Amino acid sequence: MKSLKILCSLLCFLLLASQVWSMLHWNEARGVYDDVCYLRQAHLFQRFGLAGLDTDISRDDGYLVSKLKEIGFPANDSPPCHTPMPATKKLVLQYPPGTGFVLALFPQGHQVISMFVSATIIVFGFALWGIFLARSVQAILLAGGLGCLAVYIMVNPVKASYSMAPTMVVCTLAGFLTAKLFAGATRRHRLWLTLLLGFLLGLAVNFRLPNLFLGAGYFLFFLFAFLSSRKFEIALRGVGFGVAFVIGMAPTLIANAINAGSPFATTYGGQDVAPPEFTVGILWQYVGDMQFVLLLLAGLSVAYLLGTRREKGTRRVGLVTAGNLVVNLAFFLSHPVFTPYYTIPIAMLSLWSVSFAALMEPAEAVDESLVGQAANARS
Numbered sequence: 211m212k213s214l215k216i217l218c219s220l221l222c223f224l225l226l227a228s229q230v231w232s233m234l235h236w237n238e239a240r241g242v243y244d245d246v247c248y249l250r251q252a253h254l255f256q257r258f259g260l261a262g263l264d265t266d267i268s269r270d271d272g273y274l275v276s277k278l279k280e281i282g283f284p285a286n287d288s289p290p291c292h293t294p295m296p297a298t299k300k301l302v303l304q305y306p307p308g309t310g311f312v313l314a315l316f317p318q319g320h321q322v323i324s325m326f327v328s329a330t331i332i333v334f335g336f337a338l339w340g341i342f343l344a345r346s347v348q349a350i351l352l353a354g355g356l357g358c359l360a361v362y363i364m365v366n367p368v369k370a371s372y373s374m375a376p377t378m379v380v381c382t383l384a385g386f387l388t389a390k391l392f393a394g395a396t397r398r399h400r401l402w403l404t405l406l407l408g409f410l411l412g413l414a415v416n417f418r419l420p421n422l423f424l425g426a427g428y429f430l431f432f433l434f435a436f437l438s439s440r441k442f443e444i445a446l447r448g449v450g451f452g453v454a455f456v457i458g459m460a461p462t463l464i465a466n467a468i469n470a471g472s473p474f475a476t477t478y479g480g481q482d483v484a485p486p487e488f489t490v491g492i493l494w495q496y497v498g499d500m501q502f503v504l505l506l507l508a509g510l511s512v513a514y515l516l517g518t519r520r521e522k523g524t525r526r527v528g529l530v531t532a533g534n535l536v537v538n539l540a541f542f543l544s545h546p547v548f549t550p551y552y553t554i555p556i557a558m559l560s561l562w563s564v565s566f567a568a569l570m571e572p573a574e575a576v577d578e579s580l581v582g583q584a585a586n587a588r589s
Contacts, residue, residue: 211350218341218354225361226334230327232365238322241281245322247291247303248372250274251310252321262310263465265303267292293479297471304478306462308416309373322372329375330364336382336562337361343569356565360558367500367550373418377555380414384424385562388530393523394570401447408451412458419462419478420552423541424559425455427534431526486544495548504557508535511564520571527567531560 238249253273254262267274267289274289283290293304303310316324337357344350360382368374384407391403411428414421432448456463463473470477496502512535515528538556545552 211345211347214347214350215341215344218350218357219338221354222334222337222341222357222361225358226330229330229361229365233323233326233330236323236326236369238319239277239280243281243283243290244305245372246274246277246281247305248309248313249277249321251303251305251307252313253318255307255311255314256318262314263307263461264468265307265465266298266469267301293477295470295475295477297475298469300469302469302477304482305373306416306419307465308413308461309376309418311416311461312376313372325372326364326369326375329379330361332379333360333364333382336386339386340565340569343566345569349569353565353569356561360562363504363554363558367554370549370551371418374551374554377414377417377421378558380410380417380421381424381555381559382562384410384414385559386566388559388563389527389566389570392526392530393521393567401450404447404451405454408454409458412455412460414555415459416461418555419476420541421555422459423538424534424555425451426537427530427532430533430537431530481546484546486541487546488544489546492545492548493543496543496553499550501550501553501557504561505535505539505553508557508560508564511561515564515567524567524571527563531563535560 238245250270250273251262251265254265254269256262257271258264258269275285278289279285289301291304292301294301312325313321334357337353337360340353340357341350344353360378364375364378368378387403387407387410391400391407407428408425411421411425414424428451429448432444432451436444436448466475466477467473476483496505508531512528512532516525516532520528534556538553542552
């Protein structure tokens with residue numbers, strides 16, 4: 211099995227090298243309005259520090275104008291990705307501040323490539339960790355397959371939005387922590403892991419507002435667990451998760467207060483704030499996209515986890531992940547806008563959670579599961 215682990219790790223590394231080589235040839239001015247606006251947020255942070263949360267167009271020093279000119283945007287048109295805010299009388303960036311903050315950590319002109327390469331290396335690291343934890347040939351192959359898949363999508367379709375690179379890192383780490391919390395943590399570590407996971411998922415909201423729904427399954431789990439047990443420990447963990455989640459997304463709440471006049475007022479406009487409406491057209495767009503494959507893999511993985519004899523902790527991961535998938539799919543399938551990356555975060559969070567839960571399961575529990583399956587097959 212050691213040779214197989216080395217082979218899977220090598221395949222992941224070769225894919226990583228290929229992806230990084232591709233990233234090193236990217237152009238940061240690729241003609242996409244969203245890209246320019248994320249870079250403008252980064253420029254504000256580099257100029258003003260935390261005061262860069264104020265994204266009013268009046269603070270532009272010519273950076274936005276020059277970037278738009280590079281991609282041929284008409285000079286007399288209103289800047290893209292900016293929304294007028296009646297409450298503050300400002301024209302502000304619609305995006306939460308997290309992606310711009312991460313980009314601002316790197317030198318101007320090399321921000322996008324540096325961010326994507328760093329994110330991909332982190333994902334690769336977790337892929338190696340999964341392969342290392344595997345204890346059977348089947349587990350090694352599945353861990354290696356997920357690792358290669360996670361590294362591969364860092365270019366296609368993750369490249370479609372700068373906000374996706376840090377989101378993928380959060381989903382990978384959150385998947386590991388989800389498995390650790392529900393399937394591998396001792397009693398004394400559960401509260402701290404709960405707080406850390408809540409903070410991390412709240413942090414993800416600063417990269418993309420729809421990441422707010424990545425915490426839905428966890429909130430539902432703690433709610434139903436408390437209602438069925440009435441245990442103070444469960445209530446404490448649920449409240450702690452919620453508080454940590456809000457603390458994690460605090461930068462977005464502060465940015466909303468500065469730019470829109472209230473922490474709970476959105477800086478988005480147009481179709482992004484349209485009421486939910488399920489249409490068959492949106493459904494078919496997802497079915498015909500790569501996202502459907504990832505969602506199908508996630509759904510089958512959760513079904514397998516819940517349908518086999520597993521430890522109680524491992525089944526909890528399956529329940530949390532199942533609730534998360536249902537809530538997120540309900541949101542995106544009723545959202546009037548389709549993109550090739552909207553459901554990638556929930557799909558990858560689900561796959562990482564299920565994978566690490568299975569890999570962390572004690573060997574005797576895995577053996578009992580296999581014995582149970584064999585007995586069912588004979589009967």
